[in-house]
Amino acid sequence: MKVAELGELWVYLSGNPLLSLLVTLLAFALAVRINRMLGGTPLLHAVTLSIALIIVFLLISGIDYATYFEGAQFIHFLLGPATVALAIPLYDHRERVRQLMAPLLLACLAGIATAVVSTIGLALLFGADHVTVMSLAPRSVTSPIAMGVAEKIGGIPSLAAGLVLITGSIGCALGPGIFRLLGIRDPVVQGFTMGLAAHGFGTAQSFARLGAMAGAFSGLAMGLTGLVTAFILPLIVGLFGL
Amino acid sequence: MPLILGMSILLACQFAGELLVRAFDLPIPGPVIGMVILLVGLLVRGKVPSSLRTTGEGLLRYLTLLFVPAGVGLMLHGRLIADDWLAIGMTLLLSTALTLAVTAWVMQRLANRFGGRQ
Numbered sequence: 001m002k003v004a005e006l007g008e009l010w011v012y013l014s015g016n017p018l019l020s021l022l023v024t025l026l027a028f029a030l031a032v033r034i035n036r037m038l039g040g041t042p043l044l045h046a047v048t049l050s051i052a053l054i055i056v057f058l059l060i061s062g063i064d065y066a067t068y069f070e071g072a073q074f075i076h077f078l079l080g081p082a083t084v085a086l087a088i089p090l091y092d093h094r095e096r097v098r099q100l101m102a103p104l105l106l107a108c109l110a111g112i113a114t115a116v117v118s119t120i121g122l123a124l125l126f127g128a129d130h131v132t133v134m135s136l137a138p139r140s141v142t143s144p145i146a147m148g149v150a151e152k153i154g155g156i157p158s159l160a161a162g163l164v165l166i167t168g169s170i171g172c173a174l175g176p177g178i179f180r181l182l183g184i185r186d187p188v189v190q191g192f193t194m195g196l197a198a199h200g201f202g203t204a205q206s207f208a209r210l211g212a213m214a215g216a217f218s219g220l221a222m223g224l225t226g227l228v229t230a231f232i233l234p235l236i237v238g239l240f241g242l
Numbered sequence: 243m244p245l246i247l248g249m250s251i252l253l254a255c256q257f258a259g260e261l262l263v264r265a266f267d268l269p270i271p272g273p274v275i276g277m278v279i280l281l282v283g284l285l286v287r288g289k290v291p292s293s294l295r296t297t298g299e300g301l302l303r304y305l306t307l308l309f310v311p312a313g314v315g316l317m318l319h320g321r322l323i324a325d326d327w328l329a330i331g332m333t334l335l336l337s338t339a340l341t342l343a344v345t346a347w348v349m350q351r352l353a354n355r356f357g358g359r360q
Binding site for chain 2: 024025027028045046047048050051054055058059065068069072073075076078079080081082083084085086087088089090091092094099100102103104106107108110111114115118119122123126127128129132136139140142143144145148156158159161162163165166167168170171174175178179181182184186188189190192193194196197198200201203204205207208215219223226227230
């Protein structure tokens, strides 16, 4: 085959949704395998690793994000029905949820207050830009909600979405160590905490490492945190006088 | 067939959620409302149809993969993050650690007090 033909083939392939889909799946499979080789360490989460692998691939091959997303959107789209599906484990564990309703709500409020106040406080302390602070503020809620909230309080929605994802991977990395430090073994408490602090990443990790019950509480925490934060964050930002 | 039926139920709930969000201008994403709708539906019906369980649990098993395409979008903000990386990094790290610790601690204490242990 002549070189010119190879070049044409690449032009065709790099603009085709098929390539992004294939690259996403292969990168994920590779990342899962690497993570497993390292003993399933939460410090190098399979999601973080596959995101890094794909970004490197796109930078090297010169494919821009919009082109990549045309193919990858088919995977992205499934987030919607997957979020709806969280109702299933919640229904399965409805008795336990009902029993723990009061602690769940109180822990949720305490967690959100800690997340928002410490985020804004620290970001101001470290001298971050106003726009950066406002994009950081909703970092612990699931990205579609965070984007809406960031826009409302004067941040950049797509930056907020990115920071949400970094928060998710940091949460997954820190979670197990913090639970060990505090002597917390109850999968319900672990799952709920992961869902609150690390939204979908925490929920996915809870399902994978701690089982369906922890996953259910994690999903509950993620939904609840999103709902409550959407309403109270603008109020807290007002309190800071920003 | 079960996959098609299960997927239809999930998409229908999401669709209803999106409609409600649009109609009432809610600050919450459609899928989250869809989750509430499905939960209410399951509570009314009293059991999970096997088609829905097959599809739903299949999706949840690969939940992590579904975040990858959005995560790759971080590459668009390389410069902004590079400018403020210390503030952003320290804030995310410390604040996430604090949030995890406070939530877990409060939840553990309250769960013990309410005697909800099995």
